[in-house]
Amino acid sequence: MNKDLISGVVLLAVSGTYYAWSSQIADSTLSDEVGATGLPHVLSVILAILAALLIARAILLRRARTATAAGTDDESDAGLPRAIGFLLLGAAYVFVLPFIGYVAGTALLIGAVALYEGAPRNWVVLAAAVGGAVFYWAIFVKLLGVHQPVGSLFQGMF
Numbered sequence: 001m002n003k004d005l006i007s008g009v010v011l012l013a014v015s016g017t018y019y020a021w022s023s024q025i026a027d028s029t030l031s032d033e034v035g036a037t038g039l040p041h042v043l044s045v046i047l048a049i050l051a052a053l054l055i056a057r058a059i060l061l062r063r064a065r066t067a068t069a070a071g072t073d074d075e076s077d078a079g080l081p082r083a084i085g086f087l088l089l090g091a092a093y094v095f096v097l098p099f100i101g102y103v104a105g106t107a108l109l110i111g112a113v114a115l116y117e118g119a120p121r122n123w124v125v126l127a128a129a130v131g132g133a134v135f136y137w138a139i140f141v142k143l144l145g146v147h148q149p150v151g152s153l154f155q156g157m158f
Contacts, residue, residue, distance in 0.1 A: 002062065008055035015051055019044035085116060101151025102140075107133035 022040030089112050097105045111129035119125050140146045 002058055004054050004058035004061070008051045008053075008058060011051035011054065012048060015044045015048040018047065086113075089113060089116065097149055097151070099151055100153050102148030103133045103137050104151065104153075106136055 019041060022037050022044060025036045025040065027036055089109065092112075093105055093109045096108070100108070107129045110132045111125055114125045114128065115121065137148065140148055
């Protein structure tokens with residue numbers, strides 16, 4: 001069995017457990033139409049869908065590999081050095097966020113991950129990084145009202 005299949009089955013079990021436990025949350029007198037269990041139920045269903053997609057992908061890839069009986073192993077590319085690289089990118093993001101703020105930090109993170117994954121150094125990466133950062137900022141700050149750090153470098157500009 002490959003890692004994707006095992007991960008999908010584990011995530012499906014976690015999703016079911018999370019759904020069952022979140023069903024035990026009591027509604028209060030302040031509950032709205034959705035109730036206290038609404039968001040946890042939606043999150044557990046989304047996790048179950050993603051787990052099912054991961055399981056389906058693992059099964060389809062296994063069949064494709066069996067049919068061709070040749071090819072490279074995807075799992076050998078995802079080694080420990082690559083995981084440490086992603087961990088270092090995330091740590092750098094957390095470190096610079098208070099200084100440069102959410103929008104600039106997120107744009108740098110998106111660009112750095114794209115370049116780390118081998119994307120060519122062109123305007124598309126820059127556009128995706130800036131566009132993605134602005135998109136996430138719009139979702140959190142404008143749509144959801146969750147204020148993100150501006151950063152000491154840009155304090156007072158926004």
